[in-house]
Amino acid sequence: MMTYLYLIALVLSIGTVLIANYTDLRERIIPNKLTYPMIVAGIALHLLFGVFQRDLIVAVRGGFGAGLAFGIGYGMYLTGGWAGGDVKLFTALGALLPVYSPPFNLPYSTAFPPYATFYPLFPVTLLFNSVIIVLPVFLIFALISKIRGEGIFYNIVKISNLEEGMIPAEIIYEKDGEFERYEAGYLGFISRKVGTPDWDRRLTDPDKAAGVSQEQVDLLKELVEEEKLEDEIKIKRGTPFAPAFGAGLFIGLFYGGLYWKLILLLI
Known part of the structure; x- marks a missing residue:
């Protein structure tokens, strides 16, 4: 019976990452109408099987x-x-896949970590796989950006070219009639909550997923025209992570955990 649960969850998971990869690479967005139903489906699927088997853990x-x-x-x-x-x-x-036990007789069964097979921790395997896969690409990208003199996590664009929806990587604020900038910091939200300066008015917010509004764009451009603000702003790079999830998922399903395999090679 559990084999059917794994197969259904497997098919739904693969379908989800394939669609997410398509939309993320094409439109730089993973739609809520895809993710929300799959969250509900995953919870409901395990609940249904658990009730049917009278197993609270499932x-x-x-x-x-x-x-x-x-x-x-x-x-x-x-x-x-x-x-x-x-x-x-x-x-x-x-x-969908809090626990995963391969429904097939795979030759690399030792690569399936016990924390993903017996406990609801398969997301940890998926995360490790995705990070390990994307790390070499990120390091190459970081090196190229460094050589070009560019930021790793942001681009610098002219405020005159700023568009609604772009996500700023810095806070532009007004204090006593002067306009200043505050870097987002390496820890992002945490850095900003711990060490942000006082301000009278904040004009940009890096924590808003929707990015800058048209009203904010117009105000910033007006300040540039009045020479009260330099004509540049740091914008977060839109790096799609869905492909890393997809690769991490397929490796996790049909091979196991890359991190676990590395641990086994060392002991």
């Missing part, structure tokens, strides 16, 4: 996996590492 796995994935993802969001769509996609995968 019944709550979907909710636990979703909660664990959301907690990790929200932490990544607060530090500026992920966008809101990435958090919701990770939560959906956590709800």
